Amino acid sequence: xxxxxxxxxxxxxLHIPVTAxxxxxxxxxxxxxxxxxxxxxxxxxxxxxxxxxxLYEAPSPEAIRETAEMNHLPVDKITQVTALDPYFYKG
Numbered sequence: 477x478x479x480x481x482x483x484x485x486x487x488x489x490l491h492i493p494v495t496a497x498x499x500x501x502x503x504x505x506x507x508x509x510x511x512x513x514x515x516x517x518x519x520x521x522x523x524x525x526x527x528x529x530x531l532y533e534a535p536s537p538e539a540i541r542e543t544a545e546m547n548h549l550p551v552d553k554i555t556q557v558t559a560l561d562p563y564f565y566k567g
């Protein structure tokens with residue numbers, strides 16, 4: 477399955493509470509994504525909470541855009557990526 481980095485901007489900042497409500501919000505995103513074959517692996521959030529860089533596995537960028545729309549999430553840029561493991565070169 478192809479992997480993608482999805483860049484997002486949240487002008488007011490991303491605020492997901494570390495509570496049951498925050499967990500429920502994430503579970504809803506995961507469920508919506510799964511219906512389109514999209515898997516959210518993890519995200520990095522900037523210190524000011526305004527930018528996220530999310531790693532996904534998905535059949536296509538279009539599938540990511542569709543699920544983002546259903547989840548009411550912005551998408552600035554989608555880049556297909558491959559992993560570079562620095563330990564691969566050690567013998």
